[in-house]
Amino acid sequence: MTEKALPQFIHHESSPLGNILLAADEVGLTGLWFEGQKNYARTLSPESGERELPVFRQAKHWLEVYFAGKEPAFSVPLHPMGTAFQQRVWDFLRTIPYGNTVTYGEIAKRLAAENGLPCHRVIGADGSLTGYAGGIGRKRALLTLEREGVVNAAEAIPQAAQQRSRMRQP
Numbered sequence: 001m002t003e004k005a006l007p008q009f010i011h012h013e014s015s016p017l018g019n020i021l022l023a024a025d026e027v028g029l030t031g032l033w034f035e036g037q038k039n040y041a042r043t044l045s046p047e048s049g050e051r052e053l054p055v056f057r058q059a060k061h062w063l064e065v066y067f068a069g070k071e072p073a074f075s076v077p078l079h080p081m082g083t084a085f086q087q088r089v090w091d092f093l094r095t096i097p098y099g100n101t102v103t104y105g106e107i108a109k110r111l112a113a114e115n116g117l118p119c120h121r122v123i124g125a126d127g128s129l130t131g132y133a134g135g136i137g138r139k140r141a142l143l144t145l146e147r148e149g150v151v152n153a154a155e156a157i158p159q160a161a162q163q164r165s166r167m168r169q170p
Contacts, residue, residue: 005081008044009051013060016067016153017138024055028077038133069149071098096121099146104131
């Protein structure tokens with residue numbers, strides 16, 4: 001049985017890796033996308049409008065802690081909407097510890113074992129960075145942030161740094 005979707009609202013935040021769109025309903029955060037990423041805001045209805053919600057304030061604080069190179073000691077209420085399979089994948093992704101990675105193969109084995117993917121902490125079976133809708137540069141930067149406590153947006157998304165530099169020139 002499919003859960004009836006509640007009205008969603010949006011909020012924009014900036015980050016060292018680009019602008020972020022947050023979406024939430026009255027239960028929790030329903031989505032987070034980097035501007036321009038693959039499948040950007042795909043699950044939002046056109047009626048989704050801006051509104052201040054407590055979950056957006058919590059998410060902003062979480063992002064500030066995270067991008068300061070620290071593991072947030074609190075979580076933000078989540079309410080992702082998706083199929084039963086997607087829910088199982090998202091449940092598994094939430095178990096990946098800060099600063100660690102797993103392969104897509106490991107996820108598949110785990111889900112198959114439970115009878116039965118997209119996260120920056122999930123890597124290819126050969127250890128390569130793959131499969132992140134926000135872009136490989138951002139994925140690399142997020143993993144570096146978690147391991148070393150620093151983020152370098154220019155290395156993560158050099159084309160964005162070049163664009164910003166061109167925009168500043170008279």
